Amino acid sequence: MFSLYKKELQSFFFSPFAYILTALFMLIFSFSFIRSIAIMDSNVLKFSFPNIFYNNFFYFIFIIPILTMRSFADERRGGTEVLLLTSPLSVTKIVLAKFLSIITVFAVMMLASLFFPIFAAAKGQVMWSSLICAYLGFFLWGLVCIAVGMLLSSLTGNAIISAILGEIIMEGALLADNLGGTALVNAYPKLNSLISWISMQRRFIYFSQGMFRLEDLIFFLSAAAVVICWNIIAIEKRRWSHS
Amino acid sequence: MVEIKNLSKYYGRNQALKGIDFEIRDHEILGFLGPNGAGKSTTMNIIAGYLPSTGGTVIVNGFDITEQAAEAKKCIGYLPEIPPVYPDMRVEEYLHFVAGLKGVPKKERRAQVEKSMDRLRIADMRRRLIRNLSKGYKQRVGFAQALLGNPKILILDEPTVGLDPTQVMEVRNLILDLKKEHSVIFSSHILAEVSAVCERVVIINKGEIIAIDTIENLERNMMSDTVLNLTAEGDKEKITRLLKDIQGVIGITEVKQISENRNLFQIELESEKIRNEIMSVLMNNQCSIVEMSLAKLNLEQVFLKLTQTQKKSSLEQLIDETKKANPYDQEE
Known part of the structure; x- marks a missing residue:
């Protein structure tokens, strides 16, 4: 399993792929960083990063499908899926190895973005509690997005289609909150509570206030686990109905 | 096994x-x-x-x-029809990865990779990206991969x-x-x-x-008892006439000229006992026999014979199927 993990990481870091994507991530971050400094009131004492994260979700989610789009689609297209599935590794281990490698790349991106809070802390004051929670929340949300992106890559077998579908789904999850606010949905309280339960934005508000709730942790981890299991089942199923 | x-x-x-x-x-x-x-x-x-x-x-x-x-x-070592290679990897790197994937202990990996590269004669390609290799070399890399893990x-x-x-x-x-x-x-x-x-x-x-x-x-x-290959020296017409006169010879299916005075006759017989008679008739008429053997079907013929039990060839069947699938094509 470690061999596969290592190979996946190499495919990201021995090519310009991970670096370009990290650069894009940093670019988006720096734009909103500069913007939030520019619009800051003079009476604000501490710098709050969660707002930046919050504003940038819509851009960040374009990066994750690009990270995940090749994971299974390329294996299927290049015929290397046979190699993995005929190796002694189980499908579960294959999926996990790929998942962990993408998480590693994602974590590296987040580490790189720490430059901004450190810079801000050197020049002023930062609300650390909300910063740490925002990072945690963002990371957990990223896990779910990565799992979804991998599932789509495995289901569609086409990198571009999986990236586009991934963006639609992740954008949808973000906009669920707006949907929950409409009069139509408010008329049905049960539907409203369901939508707010899956809404990423509503959960992120707690993180941004420096609150780390066990409920959110369990929600994100179990959502990622469910999607990964789905992926494993989908691969097994395709083997059975292969044509 | x-x-x-x-x-x-x-x-x-x-x-x-x-x-x-x-x-x-x-x-x-x-x-x-x-x-x-x-x-x-x-x-x-x-x-x-x-x-x-x-x-x-x-x-x-x-x-x-x-x-x-x-x-x-x-x-199991498996080489599928399309060699399962990653175009972005180097040959040696790829083989190391596969050795790891197959659970070869770390200490043995280098030796095994070297051995399989030597066997397939790709050792001098070890630093090349697989995408730049020719089809033949890709195939060999795929083969080398199958040998890993013994x-x-x-x-x-x-x-x-x-x-x-x-x-x-x-x-x-x-x-x-x-x-x-x-x-x-x-x-x-x-x-x-x-x-x-x-x-x-x-x-x-x-x-x-x-x-x-x-x-x-x-x-x-698949050897046939009743078809005989006969190579004889002498006039072609004369031998043909002689053979046809022998009782039990059904016919001469093929005559091939091998050299100026030598011809190969493929003869169909009623039973194999007539062989002796053919020999004596030819000897008596001063035609020397160079070779006489039972016709042997080679694997190709065996294969065709075995697979063509169906009445229609696969091509005909294919045409039928397409006709069934698109009935409108015919009307146009």
Whole structure:
């Protein structure tokens, strides 16, 4: 399993792929960083990063499908899926190895973005509690997005289609909150509570206030686990109905 | 070494394998022969554990491929039809990765990778990106990958497709060499290749096994008692006339001139007893016999004879199927 993990990481870091994507991530971050400094009131004492994260979700989610789009689609297209599935590794281990490698790349991106809070802390004051929670929340949300992106890559077998579908789904999850606010949905309280339960934005508000709730942790981890299991089942199923 | 029992496979409603049985013995090279679409690749994919079967069992070295998949897969080296290589990796890097994937202990990896590169003669390509290699070299890298982890069984799906004649010879010699340490099953639709390398052949057509035997036996069984090849010296017309006059000769199917005074006659007889008479008639008329033998069908002919049990050829069937599928085409 470690061999596969290592190979996946190499495919990201021995090519310009991970670096370009990290650069894009940093670019988006720096734009909103500069913007939030520019619009800051003079009476604000501490710098709050969660707002930046919050504003940038819509851009960040374009990066994750690009990270995940090749994971299974390329294996299927290049015929290397046979190699993995005929190796002694189980499908579960294959999926996990790929998942962990993408998480590693994602974590590296987040580490790189720490430059901004450190810079801000050197020049002023930062609300650390909300910063740490925002990072945690963002990371957990990223896990779910990565799992979804991998599932789509495995289901569609086409990198571009999986990236586009991934963006639609992740954008949808973000906009669920707006949907929950409409009069139509408010008329049905049960539907409203369901939508707010899956809404990423509503959960992120707690993180941004420096609150780390066990409920959110369990929600994100179990959502990622469910999607990964789905992926494993989908691969097994395709083997059975292969044509 | 590998036992395949009553193996069947459905792709949707389409039955690709209809309950086939055979075994691969220790240290043997088993040829797997059949026309395109016969079920060769499906069978190999199932043995290698890539596809699950719909019914039946595959026991590899004592392990069931579905029940004890990891153990069974460790005994198998598989070279699929398209070599499973990553174009972005270097040859050596790729082989190291596969060795790790197959669970080769870290200490042995380097030695094993070196050994398999030497065997396939790709050691001087070790630093090259696989994407830049020719088809033949990609095939060899795929082959080298199958040898890693010292699997007891090698499954090679059309290993010589796309190679030039010298490379084909090299691969053949390699397969013969591998017999010492491994059992090999390899598929092909090229008959010369199978008869050059294999001891036993499994012939499959439309998901059914139509023959399992040694090459010699297959040829012997297909030997015809009633067709005689006769090479004789003398006037062609005269010999033809003489032969036709003998009672029991049904006809002369073919006459080939070999040299100025020598002709090869293919004669169809009522029974093989007439051979003596043919000999004495020719001797009495001063025609010397150079060679006389029973006509032997080569593997190619055996194969055609076995696979053409269906009334229609596969081409005709294909045309029929397309007609059924698009009835409007005809009207236009």
